[in-house]
Amino acid sequence: MTVHYNTPEMTSRLVRDFPRRTPTGRAIFIHVLDNCSTTENLRLLRANIEGLPGVTLVVSDVNLGFGKGMNTIASSDIIDESDILWLLNPDTKLSAGCLELLERELDAGYFAVVAPLIYSGDETDPWIWFCGGSISMRGIHVRHQLYGCKLAEAPDETFETEFVTGAAPMMRASTFRSVGGFPDNYFLYWEDTYLSWKVRSQGSRLGIVPSAHLWHAVGASSGFAQSPTFYYWVARNRFTFAKDIGIPRRRLIFGFGGLESLRPIARAALREPSGRWSKARAAIRGTLSGLRV
Template identity: 35%
Template sequence: MDNIDIVIVIYNSEKWITDCLISISKLNYSKNKLNLIFVDNNSKDNSAKIVNEYSGKDEFGSFKYIGLKENLGFGTANNIGVQQGNSPFVFLLNIDTKITEDCLSKLQAVIAKSDWNTAAWELRQFPYEHPKAYDPITLETSWCSAAALVVRRELFIEVGMFDSNIFMYCEDVDLSWKLRANGYKLLYVPQCVVYHFSYSLPDEVKPNQLYNATFNNLMLRYKYGGIGDVLRGYFLFFTLFLRKSINTRNHYRRLICNLILSLPKGYKFRKSRYKSLTKLNFHPKFEIWDFEKTRKGSFYKNEIIDKNPLVSILVRTVGRPNVLRNTLCSIRNQTYSNIEVIIVEDGMPISEQMIIDEFKDLQIKYLATREKKGRCVTANLALEMASGEFLNFLDDDDFFFADHIEVLVQGIVNNPIYHAAYSIAFEAPTKILSGERHFSSEDYYINFNTPFNYLKLVENNFLPIQTVLFSRTLYQKYGGMDTSLVVLEDWDLWLRYSSEKEFYYVEKVTSIYTVPYNSYDYINRTKLLEDARQNLLEKHKNTRVSVPIQSILEKSKRFKFNFLEIIKNEIKENKFIKIKYRIKQKMLVVFAKK
C-alpha cells in the first residue's frame, strides 16, 4: 500500500469533522501519500465551511470537497468520491470516527503480506467492536463494514461499486458479497483500530438503522436468496410490528410504508440478481437480521489499557502439528502483544520443527516429554515453565478470537479485586480431514454463557479450559492439576481456584471450543465425561466448600431467593455438597435480608 484515497461522506456532520481531520493529520504515515475526498450529501449546517476552511489542507497529497445538490445516500456518495481519485487503494471512512496513530502503518504491513486476491480489509471499531464472527485462524470474514474499510480500487469498480438502489445500511454487505462471488477474499484486521462514535449508549437502537437495515435485509433476500429466504424475511418483518417503540404511531407508519415499498423494490432487486452467484457456488447467509453468526458482546466496551502484564498461554499438544498450527495462528492474531507461549508436547517432539520453521515471530518455550505423561502432567509442566503474571490454557484443538487475551486482561486490570476472569465460548462441532480439523461458523452455538455462581460451578462445569485467564498467585496457592484425573481436570482446578473468591465475568464471545462432529464420537465423548463427572463428584462429596458469604448476599439481592424454594431446589438438585451445608448458606442470606 502506497498512495491511498480517503473517501469521507458527510451530511450535517459539523460536530465530527474537526476531530476526524485532526486524527488523520496525526497518523504516522506520509501525509503526501494521503488524498482526502469529502463528498457532502447536501448538508444544511456548517459542514461545507468547516471542510473548506480547514487549515491543514496543504499537508496532504490532495484535498477535495464535492458538494452534491441532494442527498443521494451513503453508497452513491462513496461511489462519486471513489471516481474522483486514482490511488490503487481506497479507504472508506465514516466521518464520526478517529483513527489511531499507527492504524495505517500497521495496515500497510498486513496488505503487503496479503494474497493477490484479497480485495478488502476491515478495520476494528472501538469502543464497540462489530459482533460478527470471523475465522480466528485466517481472519477471513464473510462481509465487511464500510465504516472503516480499505478496498482495492480496481476490484471495487470491477464488481460495480456500491448498489445505488440501497440508500443507507447493508450496501457494504452487498459489496462484500459481490466481491466474494467473484472469488475475492475479505480480511478483518483487528490490530488496526478506529474509534467509531456510532452509539452514544450501549444497546442503543437508532430508528433509521432499525427501519433501513431491516428493509434492505429484505431487499438482499430478493437479490441473493431463494423464495424461502424472502418468505422468512417477511415473517421477520411482521414481527417488527410487535416491537415496542416510544412513538408507536410513527413506528407503525414507517413499517407499513416499508411493507408497501417492498414489493415493487423487491421485484427491482430480483431483476438485478447478481450474475456471478453461480460462478463459484457462492451462497450468502441470512442469520435473522444479520448476515453471519454474531459473537455475543456487541456492546462490550473495549478500551486500550495502560498496564501490559505478561500473559503465558499454556498449550498442551500430542503429535499433531497440523492441528497445533491453527491454534498457534489464533495466538499470533492476538491484539494483546505481551504474550509468551508455553507448548508441552506429550510424547516425542513431532511438532518441534513446524514450530521452529513457522512461528519465529512468537515468544515460545517448547518441551516434549518423549514418554507419554497424560493431560494433567503436561499441564503442570506448562505451569512450571510459565513466567507470566497471568496464565491461560489453550488446548491444541481450540482457538482464540483475536481479542481474547486483551479483553480478559482488561477485565482483571480494571477490576483488581479479582484474580481470574472468564468470557463466553462458541462450541463448534469439528471434523478431522487429512489430519486437519475443520469447522464451519454455521455450526457455532454458544454453549457456555453463565454469570459466575460458585454453587452452579459445584454442580456443573460451565468454564471451558480456554475461557479462563487467571493470576499466577492462584497457581502458587492452590497448585496445578490433579494428576489422578484423566478428564475434567480443569473443572477440579476451577473449583479450587474459585473457592475463596469468584471469577470476573466478561459477557463477550472470545474463543472457540471444539467437539466431535461425528455423532458416534460425540456420544462416546459424552459418556466418558459423564463417568468422569461422577468420579469427580465422589471425590468432592465430603468437601466442606467455603462459599464467600458476601458473594451470596449480593446474588440474593439480585435474584430474590425464596426460602421454601431454596429448600425444595436444594433437595431436588443437590449433587455432592451436603444438603445441610448448602441450605445453611442460603438461610444466612434469607435471614440477612430480614
Template identity: 30%
Template sequence: MQRVAVVILNWNGQHFLEKFLGNVVDCSRGASVVVVDNCSTDGSVEWIATNHPKVERVVLDKNYGFAGGYNKGLEAVRAEYYILLNSDVQVTPGWIEPMLSLMDSDAQIAAIQPKILSYSYNDFFEYAGASGGFIDTLGYPFCRGRLIGECEQDRGQYDDVREIFWATGAAFMVRAEDFHRSGGFDEIFFAHQEEIDLCWRLKRQGRKIMVVPQSVVYHVGAGTLPIWSPRKTYLNFRNNIAMLYKNLPMWRFAVVYCCRVGTDMLRALSYLTTLKFSFASAIYRGHRDFWRFRRKLNRHDEFARTMVGQIYRGSIVLHYIFVNKCFGNKLL
C-alpha cells in the same frame, strides 16, 4: 496515482471533521486524505479549505446518500486502494500498515476492515462492525463482538486475522479495481447495509473479505441517523430484504423470505405492544417498498447459485435468546 487514499464521506458533519479530521491526517502518513461532500449546508467545505488546505475535496451537487455519495466521489479519486472512513471515527497511529500489508500479500483479498471499538467506551466493541461481520441463514447481520444490540468488552478474544462475510462501512480498505469492477455500492440502498451487499457480491466472485484486528479505530456511531430512528429501521429492513433478493438463488430467497415475514412481523408486534408505532410502521414499509422497487435490483444470477462461507446456518436471534447472549468463537 496514490497507493492509498483515505476517503471520508461528509454530510453536514463539520463538528465531526473539527474533532477527527486532524487525527486522520496525522495518523495517515503516506496516504492522501480526501473528503467527499454530499452537498453540506453547514460550512463543512469552507472549514476544510481554511483549516486543512492539503486535504482534497470532492463536492457533489446534492446529497446522494452513503452509496451514491461514495460511488460518485470515488470516480474522482485515483488510488490503488481506497479506505472508506466515516467522519465520526478516530484512528490510531499505524492503523493503515497492517491492512496494507495483508492486502499486498494476497491478491484474492478485496476488502479488509480494522477492529472497531467504541469511542465512548474504549474497551468495548462498537456496533457497526466490531471485529468482523457475518450473517445468519435468514440474512440477519451480526459481528464478532456484537450480537443483536449487545456489544462485548474487548479482551483480545477476537484478535485473530481471519476471513469474514462483510466489512463495516464505517472503516474498510478495498481495492479500487474490485470496487469499480463490481459496480460499487447499490445506489438504490441509499444508506445502510450497502456494504454487506457489496461484500456478498465480491465473495460470489471468489474474492476474500478479511478483518485485521491489529489495526484499531474508535467509532462514535449513529452520526447521520440516530440508532433509535424509524428512518434507520426502515432502511435496514428494506435493504436487508433487497440484499437477500439480489444474492440468493430465487428458490432460496422464497424460502428465506417466508421465514422473514414471520420473524419481522413479530418484531413489529413487539414495537406495537410497547407503543412504538413509528418503528412498527417502518418494518411494514420496508417490506412494502422492497416489492415496489425489486425490479430495479440487479440479481447477477450467474453468481447466485450457492450460499457461501461465513454464514451461520442457524438463527442468530434464537441463539441469542435461548443459548448465549455472547457470540464467542463457537459458531463460526
C-alpha cells in the same frame, strides 16, 4: 474517503487528525463528499477543512445516499486503479497503529478487502461493535461477531470473514470498481452486505485485522438509538439485497426469513427508548416498500 451529512465537527476532526503519509511513505489524499447538508453545516465544514493539503471537497446538491456518494468519490479520474481506498464513516477515530496494520495486511495480498476491529463506548468502558460478521442465506440476515463484548475478548490474529461493514473497509480502487462499487439504489444500509457478497462471489477474500482498532460513534448521521431513517432503509434493503442476489421473495415472507422480516418492526416497537411507534411505522413502510422492489 468519507461522505459528510450534517456532522461537520466529526468530519472535520477526522480530516484534520489524519496523517499526510502512511507509515510506508504513501501520500494520503482525503476526498470528502458533502451529501446536501444544511447551509450552515456545509459552511462549518468548509471553514474547517478547505485549504488543508491533500484534501478535496465535492458538494452534491442532492442527497445521494451513502453508497452512491462513495461511488461518486471512487469514480474520480484522479484515483488510479492501484490506489488504496479507505472508506471511512465521518464519526470514526483512528487508534494508534490502525492505518499501518491495515496497509500491511492489504499489501500482503491474501485479502482483497481488510477492515479493523471497530469499537464504541467511552474510554472507560469500550465495547466491540464489529469484529467480522456472517451473512445467513437462510434467514437473510447479517450478524456482527462479538458484538457488545469487551475488547480483550477479540482474537489476536487476522482472520477471514463473510462480511465487512461499510464503516471502514480498505481495498484497492481496482477491487472496488471491479464489483461496481456499492449499489446506487440502496441509499443507506445493506450496501456493505452486497459489496461483501460480490467480492467473495468473485473468489476474493475479506479479512479482519483485530489488532487494528477504530472508534465509531455508531449512527451519528442517521440519529442515535436508532432513527426512523435507520428502520426504513434496513427493512427495505434487506428485500433489495435478496432480489439482487437471486433469492426469491417468498423466502422473506415465510418461515425463517419471514420471522426475520418482522424483527425490525418488533425491535422498534418493543426496544426503542423513545419514538417507538414512529420507528415501527418506518420499519413497516420499509418492509412494504421492499416487497414492491
